[in-house]
Amino acid sequence: MIPNSAEIRSWLQANTPEVLRDPKHPDRGALAWGGSRRPFHDPDVERWFREVTARGWAVPDWPVEHGGAGLDAAATADVRAELAAVGAGGLLMNFGTLMISPLITKFGTEEQCRLHLPRMAMGNVAWCLGFSEPDRGSDLAGLQCRAVKDGDDYIVTGAKVWNSHTDRADYMELLVRTDPDAPKHKGISVLMVDLRSPGISISPIELISGRSEFCYTTFDEVRVPVDNRLGEENEGWRLVQVGLRHEREAVVAMAMTDQGFTGRKRRSLIELAQTAGPDAVPADVMADIARLEIENLAFAATKRRARQAAESGQDCVHPSVLKYVGAQLTQRRRDLEMGLRGAGGVGWEGEGYDEEELRSTREWLRAFGLSIEGGTSEIQLNIIAKRVLALPTN
Numbered sequence: 102m103i104p105n106s107a108e109i110r111s112w113l114q115a116n117t118p119e120v121l122r123d124p125k126h127p128d129r130g131a132l133a134w135g136g137s138r139r140p141f142h143d144p145d146v147e148r149w150f151r152e153v154t155a156r157g158w159a160v161p162d163w164p165v166e167h168g169g170a171g172l173d174a175a176a177t178a179d180v181r182a183e184l185a186a187v188g189a190g191g192l193l194m195n196f197g198t199l200m201i202s203p204l205i206t207k208f209g210t211e212e213q214c215r216l217h218l219p220r221m222a223m224g225n226v227a228w229c230l231g232f233s234e235p236d237r238g239s240d241l242a243g244l245q246c247r248a249v250k251d252g253d254d255y256i257v258t259g260a261k262v263w264n265s266h267t268d269r270a271d272y273m274e275l276l277v278r279t280d281p282d283a284p285k286h287k288g289i290s291v292l293m294v295d296l297r298s299p300g301i302s303i304s305p306i307e308l309i310s311g312r313s314e315f316c317y318t319t320f321d322e323v324r325v326p327v328d329n330r331l332g333e334e335n336e337g338w339r340l341v342q343v344g345l346r347h348e349r350e351a352v353v354a355m356a357m358t359d360q361g362f363t364g365r366k367r368r369s370l371i372e373l374a375q376t377a378g379p380d381a382v383p384a385d386v387m388a389d390i391a392r393l394e395i396e397n398l399a400f401a402a403t404k405r406r407a408r409q410a411a412e413s414g415q416d417c418v419h420p421s422v423l424k425y426v427g428a429q430l431t432q433r434r435r436d437l438e439m440g441l442r443g444a445g446g447v448g449w450e451g452e453g454y455d456e457e458e459l460r461s462t463r464e465w466l467r468a469f470g471l472s473i474e475g476g477t478s479e480i481q482l483n484i485i486a487k488r489v490l491a492l493p494t495n
């Protein structure tokens with residue numbers, strides 16, 4: 102029997118380890134990403150994670166046979182709110198559940214669904230995306246990583262770059278060229294690659310934030326079973342379109358959340374301005390805050406409208422519009438927040454800064470990537486010009 106939200110709440114309140122409320126808890130990565138390469142440090146947290154995922158609460162709206170709880174949209178929102186309330190709002194919100202599972206569900210065989218979806222839902226396997234190449238980022242359709250059929254396998258050779266969290270992932274959704282003679286959009290296929298296959302080399306790249314979120318991944322004659330192809334051979338571009346749509350929506354959804362993974366609301370810009378004192382914030386900055394808050398409200402209403410339309414099978418807002426506007430609004434918010442914090446806004450480490458200040462510095466730096474990942478803002482504007490506004494190309 103499906104539990105109601107009161108039962109879910111009382112179970113979570115009674116069973117969630119208190120340490121999960123600590124945003125610096127070392128098991129946060131394992132909770133968000135899962136997978137075999139992020140072991141838990143705390144047995145209580147791991148036990149809780151196994152029980153919650155076994156109940157299907159990490160992906161409440163997935164069918165039970167795929168590892169979900171089979172709940173409708175309203176009940177799913179309730180479960181997510183209850184998880185956030187106990188400090189686990191980002192439970193398994195990752196590439197696998199948000200971006201790759203929709204493709205497997207739509208294009209995968211029954212066997213592929215049975216194999217991959219429950220392992221994602223239980224957090225046993227973590228996924229990453231292998232799209233961009235050293236000379237092919239925006240021009241994704243020009244990708245050169247080759248896959249040549251040899252019996253029951255493809256032999257894959259090439260390189261991918263900016264692959265987030267690949268060093269901690271088990272599987273990659275990899276875009277490869279299977280027909281070099283076809284027009285560029287027509288010769289692409291999608292493979293699901295076990296990252297432990299011989300011939301794969303993964304090198305982390307260090308970032309401005311001091312973290313190493315990205316990897317450079319090379320494939321040297323890597324054998325991938327033909328059975329691991331998702332969708333038809335050379336039809337990968339169609340899957341890419343669907344996948345990018347989910348990626349763009351997920352990027353915006355994750356960036357715009359005011360609660361983040363900890364489920365703890367941070368102070369609004371207005372609260373920060375009030376803390377600074379009545380005359381400390383210049384009038385033009387207050388006007389910028391007001392403008393941003395109004396645009397955020399309009400954007401939230403637009404996202405709600407888009408979600409409602411999508412639930413009834415209609416398109417009303419192109420995901421490129423959401424991605425472009427969401428990235429802009431988040432970057433403006435981070436800039437304003439940094440300015441309002443003064444010297445505290447550039448805190449990096451040490452006793453002189455509180456936890457919120459340290460987080461704010463890292464989030465400010467992280468926000469630069471929002472207008473690049475999942476397709477740059479310029480590319481979103483090109484798409485909007487062509488597909489939404491139908492502007493002439495010359």
Ligand SMILES: Cc1cc2nc3c(=O)[nH]c(=O)nc-3n(C[C@H](O)[C@H](O)[C@H](O)COP(=O)(O)OP(=O)(O)OC[C@H]3O[C@@H](n4cnc5c(N)ncnc54)[C@H](O)[C@@H]3O)c2cc1C
Binds near residue numbers: 230235
């Ligand atoms: C945080 C983050 C996470 C990422 N995660 C992943 C991942 O997991 N997997 C993965 O494969 N990739 C990932 N990427 C890579 C990302 O998809 C690429 O960086 C992006 O597509 C841009 O490609 P590029 O870096 O090669 O830039 P380029 O394509 O070289 O673009 C350089 C500049 O030229 C502009 N430009 C290029 N073409 C046009 C055009 N036709 N019209 C107008 N302007 C243009 C761009 O907007 C950009 O400003 C990630 C990137 C970031 C920042």
